[in-house]
Amino acid sequence: MSNKIFFLLVVILFPIYGQQIDIHSPKNIKKFADFLFCDKDYLRAIDEYKKYLEVVNNDTIRFKIALGYSLINDQSNALQEFSSINNSSALYEQSRIEVLKSLSLSKSDSAFYLLANNLINSKSQFSNNAQRLLNTSILLNENELPDKNKFLIPFESDDKLLLGNYYDLKINPPYKSETVAGILSAIIPGSGKIYTEDYGDGITAFLLTGLFTYLAYTNFENDHQTRGWIFTALGAGFYAGNVYGSVASAQIFNAKVNFDFENGLKLFLEDKNFFTPAYDFCK
Amino acid sequence: MIFVNKKILVIILIAIANLHSQTLKDQFSYANELFNEGKYFDAITEFKRLQFFDSENQFSFQSNILIGKSYKAGAKFDDAIKYFTLAEISSRNDEEYFNSNILKARTNILRRTNHQAERILNELLVDTKFKSKENEIKYWLGWNLIFLDEWKKASKIFLENNLDTTLSNLCISVDDKMYSVNFAKYSSYVIPGFGQFYTGEYVSGLLSLSWNVFAGYLTVNSFIEDRVFDGIITANFLSMRFYSGNTQNAEKFALQKNLEISNKALNYLQFQFKGEKP
CATH class of the missing domain: 1.25.40.10 (Tetratricopeptide repeat domain)
Structure with missing residues (x-):
């Protein structure tokens, strides 16, 4: 009887220990890769998953490799890996919306629009996500926009308000005219900068140009030629600088408008994770 | 059994x-x-x-x-x-x-x-x-x-208990080569351009001195001719501009030269020093 128990124990225990010992077995490689993936060490996780794939063919692993590449912003490899997931896989739909995200991040516009329209027309479970990503990208890249109501349809009510504002900003960006700024400053020094909302610089330019002009005038009037010319040079410098500065100020203002618009939309997209679904790989 | x-x-x-x-x-x-x-x-x-x-x-x-x-x-x-x-x-x-x-x-x-x-x-x-x-x-x-x-303080530490005399000597030599930023700055307050001369930037020193003399002359001349407002504006926008520019310039040169000296020393320590490094 005891011999039997002993034999049974050895038979049960040996494989358990044996399994733990082989840290390079496919199962353990996968376990370790999962750990690295959830630890956000994506590059190492990808290497381990690739080792696992040499032995076991698994679409989830392929998907995680692609996702890893996407998360480290290696969109070229991400696209390659996502594209390797065939349409019989359970993760096919997810991989298509992830491809759309990668195309958007790699600025492959023509391929992006083609796939986005494909996804929208295919009535897949992520059609609406594709429509949302497409519409947000249109705001970022295109000059011609669809009708506002039609544009906002795919979004949730909270996002509608925000994107409605961005839509209006895209239609009527609050730019300042460089020509108007230059002309205003040529007529009244500093007024161009006040027009571009650079109030401090505008007032300073007005005061300094006025001051040096006055000093140049009174010095010439009193026959102090040297000082007259010095103040003239200073006044002329400030005057020319004020006109040039106003044009530059308008350019800077417009660049800031563009930057705030693009940055705001990009942050919105990142916050929404490009309308890709959330995965529970690390639960 | x-x-x-x-x-x-x-x-x-x-x-x-x-x-x-x-x-x-x-x-x-x-x-x-x-x-x-x-x-x-x-x-x-x-x-x-x-x-x-x-x-x-x-x-x-x-x-x-x-x-x-x-x-x-x-x-x-x-x-x-x-x-x-x-x-x-x-x-x-x-x-x-x-x-x-x-x-x-x-x-x-x-x-x-x-x-x-x-x-x-x-x-x-x-x-x-x-x-x-x-x-x-x-x-x-x-x-x-x-x-x-802080090369001087470092040399003192390396000298304690003869911790590392090579490093201590190197730190002392670096510290000796360093320019005094305060001296460069404040000497330029006394004689414009002096700080630039001290750091070996002779052309800049000469230019600084010339601009300050010229702006000073214009300021004094305005007051002599009883054009007080001209004098104030010239003093404010020319003299002060060149005067403060001169001291800032001297300070900048001293800092820049010190950075070159310390970078050279760090480069030596990185590639040629045989002892233990961070």
Whole structure:
């Protein structure tokens, strides 16, 4: 009887220990890769998953490799890996919306629009996500926009308000005219900068140009030629600088408008994770 | 018979457990080999694999230290410090605690978070457990001062107990070559352009002197001719502009020259100094 128990124990225990010992077995490689993936060490996780794939063919692993590449912003490899997931896989739909995200991040516009329209027309479970990503990208890249109501349809009510504002900003960006700024400053020094909302610089330019002009005038009037010319040079410098500065100020203002618009939309997209679904790989 | 079987069972179980331990030892040796070959990326992967399967944390301290060192070698200082801190947490004795903290301080020196390095080293210095390690702690305090550009203070530390006379002499020579930023700045207040001459920027010094003389002449001349408003404006916009520009310029030259001197010294320390470096 005891011999039997002993034999049974050895038979049960040996494989358990044996399994733990082989840290390079496919199962353990996968376990370790999962750990690295959830630890956000994506590059190492990808290497381990690739080792696992040499032995076991698994679409989830392929998907995680692609996702890893996407998360480290290696969109070229991400696209390659996502594209390797065939349409019989359970993760096919997810991989298509992830491809759309990668195309958007790699600025492959023509391929992006083609796939986005494909996804929208295919009535897949992520059609609406594709429509949302497409519409947000249109705001970022295109000059011609669809009708506002039609544009906002795919979004949730909270996002509608925000994107409605961005839509209006895209239609009527609050730019300042460089020509108007230059002309205003040529007529009244500093007024161009006040027009571009650079109030401090505008007032300073007005005061300094006025001051040096006055000093140049009174010095010439009193026959102090040297000082007259010095103040003239200073006044002329400030005057020319004020006109040039106003044009530059308008350019800077417009660049800031563009930057705030693009940055705001990009942050919105990142916050929404490009309308890709959330995965529970690390639960 | 039952007794014999029990003994055999225990032996088999111990043997299997040892086999597991041996696997981890082999894994550690393999990772260590990669580390020694300078294959730091792969070494980190293998040490992390070791940690993942080392459920009893047998290799926790060593693996954390070597992961930290690998990250440090790849100039990933933030990650290195994270792993040295994990090593500190998993240290089993004072020696391990000390070593992990020294590595943390050394990485902070390289990361230029020198006040953090100073805090770690000072904490070790006041700890009575590490009285015998005082020289080593001071050696790294000296290096920290080098990276803080405090060459004179560093030379004093290296001179204590003849810690490292080569480093001390080097620090003294660097300190001797350094320009006094305050002297350059304030001498230019007295004689415009003097600070530039002091730092060897003769053309700039001459130009600065000329502009100040010219602006000063115009200012004085305005007041002499009873054109007070002209004088005030000239003094404010010309004289003061050239005068303050001259002192700022002198200060900038001194700082720039000092940076060149310290960079040259650091370059020497990095590539030619044979002793231990952070």
